[in-house]
Amino acid sequence: MKGVKLMTDEQLLEELLQEEKELQFVSFSNETALRIGMEIIDRAKVEGKSITIDIRIGEQQVFHYACPGTSADNDAWTERKARIVDRFGRSSYYMEIELRAAGKTIADRYFLDPSRYAPFNGAFPIRVRRAGVIGSVVVSGLPGDQDHKLVTAVLRQVIDASAVQ
Template sequence: MTSGRSLDELIREEEELQFDSFTHDTALQIGLTIIELAKAQGKAVTIEIRKGAQQLFHYAFEGTSADNDDWAARKARVVERFGRSSFYLETELRGSGKTIAERYFLDPSQYAPYNGAFPIRVRGAGVIGAVAVSGLPGDQDHTLVTSALKRYFASLL
C-alpha cells in the first residue's frame, strides 16, 4: 500500500526537484546514486533513465527480471504522457475510483500508473524525460528515486 500523500504534496516535490540542465552525465550520476542507495538498503531494483525516446541509463540488480524492465518502461510512459510522477497519477486515479483505462482510455499493458517514475523537469523547458525504478513494494520505488534526486541536488551546493 502506498502512503497517503496528497496531490499537492506530490506537485510541490516535483517543483522542488527541478534541474537547471540535464545531460547524459547527469543521468549517469543519478543512476549511480540510485544504485548506491539501493545497495545500502539491500534492495534489488531495475533503474531506467530516459530523455525523450532515448534511454540514457539502465541497470538491473541481481534478483530482478524482464518484468521489472517492463514495469519501469510503463511507469516512464505515464510521466511522458502526463508530465507528472507516476505516483501522482496513481494517487489521482485512486481518488477518482477509476483505472487508467476507464479514465484516460489508455492501455494498461503500455501505461503503469503506479509509483516509481519521476519527471525530469528542466527549468524553462518542462518535462524532458523520466527516472523510473521498479522492484519495491508500497511507495518505496518513488522514495528511492526522490531520495537519489535530493542527494544529487545537495551535491551541487
C-alpha cells in the same frame, strides 16, 4: 498507530505536486543521468534491494541497470511507468493517487491500455527550469511507495549537491 498521521489523497496529491515543483534541474545531461543512476544503485546495494533503474531523456534510454534478483518483468514495469511521465508530465505516483481518488483505472479515465501504461509509483519526471519535462527517472522492484521515495531522495541529493557547486 499512535503518532502516525494519515494523509488524504488530496493532501498527498498536493504534496506530490510540491515535490515536482521543488525537484527541478538547472540543466541535465547524460553525465547527470549517470550520477543519479549510480547513486540509486549504491543505495540499493547498501540496503540489499533488488531493483531495476531506467533513465530516459526524451525517447533515448541513457541509463539502465538491473540488480541481481530482478527480471524482464521489472524492465517492462519501468517502460510502462515511463510512458505515464511521457504522457502526463507528472510522476507515476501522482497519477496512481489521482486515479485512486477518482475511483477510476487508467483505461476508464483516459482510455489507455494498462498493458502499456502503469500508473504506479516509481517514475519521476526530469524537469529542467525553463524547459519543462525532458525525461524520466524510473525504479521498479520495491513495495508500496518505496520506488518513488528512492528516486526522489536521490534526485533531491543530486540537485542539492549541484546547487552547492
